[in-house]
Amino acid sequence: xxxxxxxxxxxxxxxxxxxxxxxxxxxxxxxxxxxxxxxxxxxxxxxxxxxxxxxxxxxxxxxxxxxxxxxxxxxxxxxxxxxxxxxxxxxxxxxxxxxxxxxxxxxxxxxxxxxxxxxxxxxxxx
Numbered sequence: 001x002x003x004x005x006x007x008x009x010x011x012x013x014x015x016x017x018x019x020x021x022x023x024x025x026x027x028x029x030x031x032x033x034x035x036x037x038x039x040x041x042x043x044x045x046x047x048x049x050x051x052x053x054x055x056x057x058x059x060x061x062x063x064x065x066x067x068x069x070x071x072x073x074x075x076x077x078x079x080x081x082x083x084x085x086x087x088x089x090x091x092x093x094x095x096x097x098x099x100x101x102x103x104x105x106x107x108x109x110x111x112x113x114x115x116x117x118x119x120x121x122x123x124x125x126x
Contacts, residue, residue, distance in 0.1 A: 002040070003054035006032055007061030014066055022059070022103040025110035029055040033117035043121045051118035052111040059107040060095070067094035 006028045014021045033051040041047040065083075068091055072082035083091065 002032055002035055003057030004061055006054065006058035007065065010058060010062040011065040011069070014062060015069060019066070022106040025055065025059055025106045026113060028058055029110035029114035030117060032058065033114040037118045037120075037122060041118075043119055045119065048115040048119035051114035055111045055114040056107060059103075059110070063095035063098065063103075064088075064091045067091045067098065070094065 010021075010024055010028055013024060029051070032054045033047075036051045036054065037043045037047045041050055065079075068083040068086060069079055071077070071086050071091075071094070072079045075082060075085075077085070086094075
């Protein structure tokens with residue numbers, strides 16, 4: 001759920017920019033890793049896997065939502081109507097068509113960063 005929420009917030013920023021802004025995967029990965037290691041899973045291997053998967057899910061979700069926004073804009077519909085009408089298959093295909101090697105690089109770096117940060121122990125101040 002954290003990955004989906006991050007993707008939805010990321011979409012708001014991406015809509016203002018006009019494209020998916022794949023570099024934003026890094027700050028969202030940091031936020032997801034911090035959130036997971038503090039409130040979901042204690043730091044370690046499982047937190048690292050959860051954080052990496054949440055970062056990748058957020059990246060997938062923002063691309064699907066941006067595809068839905070593109071369909072909505074081109075068809076003169078609201079985004080919710082466009083998401084329902086287009087369906088998951090079409091949205092995933094449109095997201096895949098807009099996917100580049102640079103995007104993949106940003107998303108993999110973000111997943112690695114999230115994993116590293118989530119696996120580190122929480123420092124306690126004295």
